Amino acid sequence: MPEVTYLEALRQGLQEEMRRDERVFILGEDVGTYGGAFKVTEGFVEEFGAGRIIDTPIAEAAIVGAAAGAAHMGLRPVAEMQFIDFISCAYDMLTNYVATARYRAGLPTPMVVRGPCGGYVRGGPFHSQNPEAAFLHTPGLKIVCPATARDAKGLIKAAIRDDDPVLYFEHKYLYRRIKENLPEGEEIVTPIGKARLAREGKDLSIITWSAMVWKALEAAEKMEKEDGVSVEVLDLRTLLPMDDEAILATVKKTNKVMIAHEDTRTGGVAGEITARINESAFEWLDGPIFRVTAADVPLPYAPTLEDYVLPQTDDILKVARKLAAY
């Protein structure tokens, strides 16, 4: 089994879907000849031609709008945001147009908008964002955030096959740091809307996704070794629609829950998860639901400040210990 990176897995997913279904095409800034800012689509233009790998102007609203039109006409576009931060430029298209198309006009919009999110790479405020909370509030969209190479591949394939618009947030910190053995020839499709138990535990649960999964796992290891506390880590993978069943299962199992996300705190997804647990599993809680998140500030450039603002393993550990002792 060849070892592949998170980025390579995503690339394989795109490639396999393009080979499987000729309605699938990619459009975005520098995705063609340049092969993408992170080389996700390197070599694609050679294999699939400029008709299916389309370089666009620097105009995110236009990219998403064009993709939506193509989707309505029966194609399956994958629109790349060079950095997911700039998805805000297409906010109007996504929320007003794409998300509502099925409701307004009965038009399925099978399209994917994907792009690199997240910090820990000294990217500063324009190249480090996690915009999931901005779209979680929009009915009609789906949001996926893979943490593993397997899911990077499995979720892009599922997103492309889905008949609704899917936002696919890939974490750039994981691109080349996560390596996994993925069997060649195995069809990996990760179902959208299903969380993954990244680590089994019995004393407390950390609900998280994307790069924070790895930090949560690190903290869990430490807790097990140093405190003898057994920590469960639930990787949500899909934020919309949220896997309530998996969340409730872990709440009922450990009775102590914390949520870790890289995005800023106020109005973050953790608040929504907390509310759901509160509504459906209040009687199962043996402690308050704690959050570990970034501080409520634009992400600084300075390495020391970025480290301070973004949630680190030690931050998770600290809160986990507090929760365990509660």
Add this chain to the structure above:
Amino acid sequence: MARIDVIMPQMGESIAEGTLSKWLKKVGDAVKRDEMIFEISTDKVDAEIPAPSAGILAEIKVPEGKTVPVQTVVAVIETEASVGASPAAPRATVPAASAGSSAVASSASSPAKAAAAPAPAAAPSAPVSASPRAPQTLTPAAATLRPAPTGNGTETADDRLRRLSTPLVRKIAAEHNVEIAGIPGSGHAGRVTKKDILGFIESGAPSSPAPPVSPASPVSRSAAWPEGAPSASNPAWEASPWEGDRVEPMSRIRQLTAEHMVFSRRTSAHVTSYYEVDISAIQKLREKNKKLYEERGAKLTYLGFIVKAVADNLRKHPIVNAAVQGTSIIYRGQINIGIAVALDWGLIVPVIKKADELSLLGVVKTMHDLADRARAKKLKPDEVQQGTFTITNPGVFGSYIGAPIINQPQVAILGVGAIEKRPRVVTMEDGTEAIVPRMMTMLSMTYDHRVVDGADADRFFGDVKKMLESFPAAAV
């Protein structure tokens, strides 16, 4: 300035929590080191607690009347740097009872240990006293010693945590019919966690309809209280206040006594024997030696003779100086005689340790010292523990005699009736009989028929009577 935490001290190994009965200082008051700043009342004793450091009482975190786990921070003292307190040492352990610094040594004992401790020695049945001058105002007013929470905003977040359980714990409690307040908590600020409540239920705590007993003495219940708690929940017998009635919550000591007495009745097979004892000889000895004892700072009471007679005869009758543990009998190596003392606010049973090794002088001195300190709330925790036999003296109030309830886990208790002159038939030296006035008293002994048979009890009782009626003058 340094801030020193004042904590609820652990007043003995088996004590998990204490009630802050009274603040002797207000916020803003200057306090000297070792100056008494608050009063507490625990399962075992009441005591005044001294300041761990000099400074200003900056914050009161636990209001009067509140029961908190040991080690809870109850107040903060701000010290001046010049006092020499290190700012890096925020948590100073308060010396335990004002009188009992020896209790400090055990204050570090683990909570687990505390949970395994046996039922606390509470008090026997009737309002009795070791001294004829004991105040006997056992009115409900005693409850005022434990004022209701004032709601003056001094409750801290930690208090709330302890008081408020999480939804899960409440759910489990409801499913198993257990009282959360009666479970020792290991969580933050002593909160009862899921683990605590599940462990409690697993340990075989009273699971069937939990009696609405007090939060008092939770540990003892889990450790020693058997299954099948009494059903106090029959609505037909439940009291409810009528118009014009006054309702006051029971004081802690009252709750403990109530719980202990009912438990004892349920546990032991109570049988009571009564003996009439002629103590005219003792009366003479007492009159003769009273002065002598006074000169040595002791008060020679009838009760002193009785304690001495009991102590001297228990060694010969070990079954009366015993305890029951499951299907075993523990024969106590020591003879430690508890004396019930009536206080304004309830009953307490200080223990004369190794009473058989004391002379009559030693017995009366120890007994009166303990009684005095009980009234002054200066008893050390170990002075109310490890009794092996108890004596209660309702006679001081004029009672002819009563049938006391055994002080668990002991197997016998002696009651003393009123001492007065009564007519008695006496054989004169010339062989004729006459009715003469004699100094008489009634003694009663309740014993646990599970292990003490009537013959055992009466043999012991007979020996005590014999010694009292012909008390050796040399022993006075």
